[in-house]
Amino acid sequence: MRVLAIESSCDETAVAIFDGGRDRLLAHRVHSQTDVHADYGGVVPELAARDHMRRLPGLTRTTLADAGLDLDAIDAVAYTAGPGLAGALMTGAAFAKGLAASRGLPALGVNHLEGHILAPLLGEDPPSFPFLALLVSGGHSQLIEVREVGDYRLLGESIDDAIGEAFDKSAKLMGLGYPGGAALSRLAEQGDPGAVAFTRPMVNRPGLDLSFSGLKTAVANAIAAGCAFEDVAASFERTVIDTLEIKLKRALEQTGLNRLVVAGGVAANRPLRRRLAGMMDERGGVVHFPAIELCTDNAAMIALAGYRRLVAGERDPAPGFRVRARWPLADLRVPGCPAAAAVS
Numbered sequence: 001m002r003v004l005a006i007e008s009s010c011d012e013t014a015v016a017i018f019d020g021g022r023d024r025l026l027a028h029r030v031h032s033q034t035d036v037h038a039d040y041g042g043v044v045p046e047l048a049a050r051d052h053m054r055r056l057p058g059l060t061r062t063t064l065a066d067a068g069l070d071l072d073a074i075d076a077v078a079y080t081a082g083p084g085l086a087g088a089l090m091t092g093a094a095f096a097k098g099l100a101a102s103r104g105l106p107a108l109g110v111n112h113l114e115g116h117i118l119a120p121l122l123g124e125d126p127p128s129f130p131f132l133a134l135l136v137s138g139g140h141s142q143l144i145e146v147r148e149v150g151d152y153r154l155l156g157e158s159i160d161d162a163i164g165e166a167f168d169k170s171a172k173l174m175g176l177g178y179p180g181g182a183a184l185s186r187l188a189e190q191g192d193p194g195a196v197a198f199t200r201p202m203v204n205r206p207g208l209d210l211s212f213s214g215l216k217t218a219v220a221n222a223i224a225a226g227c228a229f230e231d232v233a234a235s236f237e238r239t240v241i242d243t244l245e246i247k248l249k250r251a252l253e254q255t256g257l258n259r260l261v262v263a264g265g266v267a268a269n270r271p272l273r274r275r276l277a278g279m280m281d282e283r284g285g286v287v288h289f290p291a292i293e294l295c296t297d298n299a300a301m302i303a304l305a306g307y308r309r310l311v312a313g314e315r316d317p318a319p320g321f322r323v324r325a326r327w328p329l330a331d332l333r334v335p336g337c338p339a340a341a342a343v344s
Contacts, residue, residue, distance in 0.1 A: 001075045001311055002026070004063075004099075005303035006056065008092025009084025009112045010139075011036070011043045012296060013055040015063040017074070018303035020311060025122055027066035028300040030293075031055050034179065041178050042168075049087035056095045071103055078306025081109025082324030083139070089323035097321050106315045108306050109322070113329050115301035116263040117146060119290035122304055127288040132257045134248060137264030138164030138181075142329075143208050143251050146261070149308050150334035155251055156208025163240060164266050166212035170219045170236055174229045184233045185269055191234030196222050198239040203246045208254070210247065215239060241275050248279070258285035268295040312336030 001021065007014040016028035033051050037043050064070060079096035082089055093109065100107035117133050120126060132155075133144040141158035161169070164181055171180020176187065198218050201211045215236065222232045252258065260280055266272065267289050280287040294300055312335035 001307060002069070002073060003076050003078050003303045003307045003310060004060070004074045005110070005299040005306055006077070006079040006092045006096040007112075007115075007297055007299040007302050008052040008056070008088050009080045009082070010088060010297060011048050012298070013052045013059060014297065014299035014302075015056070015059045016299035016303040017063060017067045017069065018300070018307050020307045025300050025303070026069070027063050028298060028303075029059050029063045029066065030296070030298050031059055038178050041172060043085070045085045045087050048085060049091045052088055052091040053095075056092070060099070071099075074103070074105065076100075076105055076306070076310050077107045078110050078302050078310065079107070080112045080115070080302050081322070082327035083112055084323075084325065086323060086325045089325070093321045093323050097316070097319075101319065106310065107318070107321075108310055108314055108316050110302045110306045110309070111327055111329065111332055112297075112302070113140060113142075113327075114150075114332060115305045117144065117152075117261065118149065118305050118308070119263050119294045119298075119301040120261050120288040122294060122300055123288065123291060125288070127259055127261050127286075130257060131259035131261050131288075132248070132251055132255055133261045133263065134244065135264045136163045136244075136262070136266035138162060138168060138179075140264065141210050141212070143247065144329065145255050145257070148334060150332050150337070152329040152332065154328075154330060155254070156210060156247065158210040158212060160211055160213035161216060163210075163212060163244075164264070166216050166240070167266065169216050170233075173216075173220050173223055174233065181266070182268075185237060185271070187230050188233040188237045188271075191228065191230030191232070193234040193238035195231035196227055196235035198222075198235055200239055200243045200246065203243055208247055208251050210243070212240070237269075237271060241272050244272070245275060245279055248276070252283070252285070258283060260285065260287040262287060262289050263295070265296045268292050309335045
């Protein structure tokens with residue numbers, strides 16, 4: 001089965017084609033809307049939806065050409081049905097469902113978070129189940145026990161700002177522009193990570209929940225006190241990584257797992273990768289990351305997640321679709337299970 005997938009949950013427009021018979025990604029393209037939103041310091045939902053509408057037809061044609069295929073070679077269409085920005089999701093879903101209907105193909109709405117968790121399965125050394133997943137992005141910070149595809153147990157999450165959000169907001173305080181997370185990390189390379197003594201949030205409390213809004217406030221206070229931006233950035237980044245390491249060790253001990261998957265946009269952070277690789281090596285375990293280009297929002301992960309569910313017989317009702325701005329992983333089930341969540 002060849003699956004064409006559409007991702008439009010926020011500010012990246014993406015198309016990908018996955019060939020299940022060959023178990024490989026044939027092509028994928030991502031268009032970033034950074035230039036569209038940069039002047040506003042954040043994503044403007046209406047502008048995001050309009051740009052998805054403009055980009056999807058051409059991006060689909062280009063991705064098909066990259067794969068050396070035409071639409072007659074596609075067997076099904078998958079698309080992100082949530083979570084995300086409602087208008088952006090609607091645009092991608094309407095395009096995907098229209099494309100599927102025009103060719104008489106089955107279609108299926110896919111959970112964006114499940115896509116991120118499964119993204120490392122596209123790598124050359126995919127993880128085996130079960131594993132502990134750390135999902136860290138601009139919208140989500142979650143620790144999840146993953147028993148198999150569709151069998152997820154939430155262990156802890158941020159009670160306020162997601163990690164990526166804290167990176168971007170802290171970068172904005174330093175005038176680093178939007179999106180600022182990557183710019184903050186580059187600036188941190190020039191600073192002293194021990195220069196500012198930030199408190200590692202919630203590490204002395206039981207449980208696995210996270211909190212980063214207070215750390216963002218501490219960054220603002222350090223800037224107001226005249227600390228050098230590069231030192232603030234380096235100290236902030238180290239504090240985040242320290243906090244995640246402490247929580248991950250606790251989660252690994254609690255679950256008895258020794259395989260870790262780190263996914264989402266923040267998984268591209270190289271100091272985080274180095275620290276967690278060292279942590280797992282010391283434990284005699286293994287950590288898996290997606291390829292850098294598959295850390296941020298992309299359709300490759302949607303194509304894979306969609307394929308796993310489509311081959312198990314899941315389908316959207318036809319006609320019609322439903323998107324969900326909020327769609328917890330707890331609502332999902334193992335593919336093919338009679339109680340499986342379906343987008344209707």
